[in-house]
Amino acid sequence: MTQPSERHAWLSAEIIEHRRRYYEQDAPSVSDAEFDALMRELVALEDEYPELRTLDSPSQQVGGAVAVGFSKVTHLTPLMSLGNVFSIEELDHWIERTTRLAGPALAEAGYLCELKIDGLALDLVYRDGVLASAATRGDGTVGEDVLANVRAIDAIPSRLVGEHVPAVVEVRGEVFMRIEDFAALNAGLVEAGKAPFANPRNSAAGSLRQKDPTVTAQRRLHFLVHGIGAFSGDDLQLQSDGYELLQSWGLPTSTHYRRCRTAAEVRAYVEYFGENRHSVEHEIDGVVVKVDDRALQDQLGRTSSAPRWAIAYKYPPEEVNTKLLDIRVGVGRTGRITPYAVMEPVVVSGSTVEQATLHNATEVRRKGVLIGDTVVLRKAGDVIPEVLGPVVELRTGAERPFVMPTHCPSCGTELKHEKEGDADIRCPNRRSCPAQLRERLFHLASRQALDIEVLGEKAADTLLSAGLLTDEGDLFSLTAEQLVAAGVFVTKDGRLSANGDKLLKNLEAAKERPFARFLVALSIRHIGKGVAPDVAAAFPSIDALRSASVEELSAVEGIGPVLAASIAEWFSVDWHRAIVDKWLAAGCRMADQPAAGEQLEQTLAGLTVVVTGSVPGYSRDGATEAIVARGGKASGSVSARTNFVVAGDGAGSKLDKAVALGVPVLAADQFDALLSGGPAAVAG
Numbered sequence: 001m002t003q004p005s006e007r008h009a010w011l012s013a014e015i016i017e018h019r020r021r022y023y024e025q026d027a028p029s030v031s032d033a034e035f036d037a038l039m040r041e042l043v044a045l046e047d048e049y050p051e052l053r054t055l056d057s058p059s060q061q062v063g064g065a066v067a068v069g070f071s072k073v074t075h076l077t078p079l080m081s082l083g084n085v086f087s088i089e090e091l092d093h094w095i096e097r098t099t100r101l102a103g104p105a106l107a108e109a110g111y112l113c114e115l116k117i118d119g120l121a122l123d124l125v126y127r128d129g130v131l132a133s134a135a136t137r138g139d140g141t142v143g144e145d146v147l148a149n150v151r152a153i154d155a156i157p158s159r160l161v162g163e164h165v166p167a168v169v170e171v172r173g174e175v176f177m178r179i180e181d182f183a184a185l186n187a188g189l190v191e192a193g194k195a196p197f198a199n200p201r202n203s204a205a206g207s208l209r210q211k212d213p214t215v216t217a218q219r220r221l222h223f224l225v226h227g228i229g230a231f232s233g234d235d236l237q238l239q240s241d242g243y244e245l246l247q248s249w250g251l252p253t254s255t256h257y258r259r260c261r262t263a264a265e266v267r268a269y270v271e272y273f274g275e276n277r278h279s280v281e282h283e284i285d286g287v288v289v290k291v292d293d294r295a296l297q298d299q300l301g302r303t304s305s306a307p308r309w310a311i312a313y314k315y316p317p318e319e320v321n322t323k324l325l326d327i328r329v330g331v332g333r334t335g336r337i338t339p340y341a342v343m344e345p346v347v348v349s350g351s352t353v354e355q356a357t358l359h360n361a362t363e364v365r366r367k368g369v370l371i372g373d374t375v376v377l378r379k380a381g382d383v384i385p386e387v388l389g390p391v392v393e394l395r396t397g398a399e400r401p402f403v404m405p406t407h408c409p410s411c412g413t414e415l416k417h418e419k420e421g422d423a424d425i426r427c428p429n430r431r432s433c434p435a436q437l438r439e440r441l442f443h444l445a446s447r448q449a450l451d452i453e454v455l456g457e458k459a460a461d462t463l464l465s466a467g468l469l470t471d472e473g474d475l476f477s478l479t480a481e482q483l484v485a486a487g488v489f490v491t492k493d494g495r496l497s498a499n500g501d502k503l504l505k506n507l508e509a510a511k512e513r514p515f516a517r518f519l520v521a522l523s524i525r526h527i528g529k530g531v532a533p534d535v536a537a538a539f540p541s542i543d544a545l546r547s548a549s550v551e552e553l554s555a556v557e558g559i560g561p562v563l564a565a566s567i568a569e570w571f572s573v574d575w576h577r578a579i580v581d582k583w584l585a586a587g588c589r590m591a592d593q594p595a596a597g598e599q600l601e602q603t604l605a606g607l608t609v610v611v612t613g614s615v616p617g618y619s620r621d622g623a624t625e626a627i628v629a630r631g632g633k634a635s636g637s638v639s640a641r642t643n644f645v646v647a648g649d650g651a652g653s654k655l656d657k658a659v660a661l662g663v664p665v666l667a668a669d670q671f672d673a674l675l676s677g678g679p680a681a682v683a684g
């Protein structure tokens with residue numbers, strides 16, 4: 001068993017090395033969460049064995065030092081780190097203890113809640129209103145001179161304005177990059193063939209701590225004050241009052257701070273930004289809660305590394321490091337080949353992640369990741385997890401590059417770009433590539449399409465491996481005999497299983513689904529559940545749709561030229577048309593007309609009617625259905641081929657066009673007559 005002192009020595013060495021990489025090289029090799037875990041273990045060990053808490057322990061020091069190449073600046077007053085809490089319970093605990101130490105005066109002045117900006121600390125000294133010194137935090141006492149670089153930051157005034165600026169004003173704040181500017185910077189770096197930064201914090205630190213101030217000047221760095229150091233002016237009672245004063249002198253302070261009277265208000269602030277972390281223009285990694293009264297701050301004092309009057313509430317990390325075990329490729333519903341990362345499972349933003357898409361081969365190259373790398377994985381809230389890049393420092397030499405396959409991993413067909421210049425490559429074996437067919441079957445069975453409950457992942461695989469489907473065209477003609485003969489969905493004694501029976505019943509029921517759902521089920525490009533109802537409203541049966549020309553299609557409101565071309569293209573493929581024929585032959589309705597028997601007199605057969613404006617008694621869809629039920633075609637736009645325009649209140653440009661083209665126009669109250677009696681009923 002390791003001795004506590006040995007463990008302590010190991011932890012100390014690790015922490016010191018990580019701090020060096022983080023503060024001096026802007027190139028951490030572990031995630032903040034991993035670093036924080038080491039730190040917490042160290043502190044817990046020292047709580048148990050107080051003799052280990054020597055003055056040179058990392059727990060007693062403010063992380064960082066002055067890197068080679070920078071001059072040293074001694075701060076007028078030390079820059080501290082912050083104590084951390086990670087839960088509401090720990091926060092309550094801190095508030096209780098602080099209340100006990102500070103006494104009733106605390107309730108009077110209350111708390112100052114601020115966002116914890118994820119950047120790097122900067123100390124500024126103004127003498128007689130002129131910027132005289134700018135330094136990084138360093139070890140808290142001595143920092144790095146970055147004055148030349150700071151002069152290149154627009155947000156930092158070189159001279160304070162206004163009345164009564166005291167002789168000495170020392171402020172500290174955070175240098176950071178806005179998320180938007182960070183993204184633009186990285187895009188530019190990648191375009192120039194350079195490595196992107198892992199996150200806005202690293203990019204801000206790397207941009208500020210430059211040997212060459214012209215580089216800093218090109219980076220859009222921002223700055224917000226969050227603390228007051230040496231101050232020779234009149235006593236400031238509250239820190240928040242101080243912010244208003246600093247603001248009046250031209251120093252940038254955050255707009256997000258709030259004064260809170262009670263612990264409940266503090267909690268509410270913490271919880272609000274926990275849920276709205278991304279509503280702010282910069283990254284935040286928590287909230288800082290401070291005692292607002294400056295006299296109380298002095299009274300509470302500090303430990304060797306942090307003030308007792310402030311605490312950082314840290315939100316769960318959105319970036320973690322994990323091992324990239326492999327890069328595999330998936331074949332999508334349309335044959336697109338997508339590389340994806342397979343990682344050692346890791347918890348980030350509250351869920352376990354082990355896969356993340358890498359989009360395409362160019363993207364893999366752009367990220368610069370090798371199989372075997374430790375990678376930075378980011379998942380912000382509900383956003384899809386993303387591999388940001390490798391931790392190059394941790395490479396062992398055993399890593400290997402990803403090679404994009406030349407042949408489909410599912411069917412072996414040679415992969416191709418669909419069009420020249422496409423980033424994606426695809427498996428051209430659309431019809432019977434098992435992977436593509438499987439995806440199409442899932443899609444067709446999904447809720448938004450035909451809702452075939454039994455046809456899940458397993459069932460689809462079973463049908464495909466039994467060789468029962470050449471493509472989805474064979475689905476609706478499946479019989480119990482076929483299943484039994486193929487030995488799938490059978491009981492031990494060779495009869496159709498309950499699940500097999502359910503599958504056939506599900507399929508039978510699906511044949512009657514509304515036409516719009518079939519449209520989704522056909523996997524026509526660009527036709528999803530959003531637009532399918534519009535298409536079905538204009539062309540309420542598969543026959544109407546397949547006989548429509550591209551012009552007729554694109555004339556319909558909500559369809560447009562792209563969708564029209566995509567529909568026409570789909571129907572131009574032989575095996576697609578065969579799917580439709582097979583489904584019709586198997587009894588799929590694929591039309592929204594009322595079933596035979598209840599059919600209304602086809603008074604509008606062969607006629608195209610446009611309804612515009614409001615027609616009493618009919619919704620937009622209702623009017624369309626009524627026309628279709630009478631055998632007519634309901635169109636969304638007026639052309640020379642339109643037979644009637646029904647114009648209700650609010651009719652606009654369509655009415656004008658009808659008049660211009662000489663199309664007969666009917667009043668709203670003639671609509672019923674047209675429906676029941678056809679053109680003859682409204683003649684004259």
Ligand SMILES: NC(=O)c1ccc[n+]([C@@H]2O[C@H](COP(=O)([O-])OP(=O)(O)OC[C@H]3O[C@@H](n4cnc5c(N)ncnc54)[C@H](O)[C@@H]3O)[C@@H](O)[C@H]2O)c1
Nearest residue numbers: 018022028030031032035081082114115116117121226288
């Ligand atoms: N990944 C690594 O290898 C590595 C190494 C060292 C440190 N770190 C990370 O750095 C952090 C620890 O460093 P730390 O000691 O500087 O503590 P800290 O960053 O948690 O808190 C102190 C700092 O918060 C900043 N801050 C931002 N907004 C503030 C506000 N509104 N009011 C006051 N201060 C504000 C200040 O610059 C201050 O110096 C942790 O997140 C840790 O994970 C990571």
Ligand SMILES: [Zn+2]
Nearest residue numbers: 408411427433
């Ligand atoms: Zn294939």
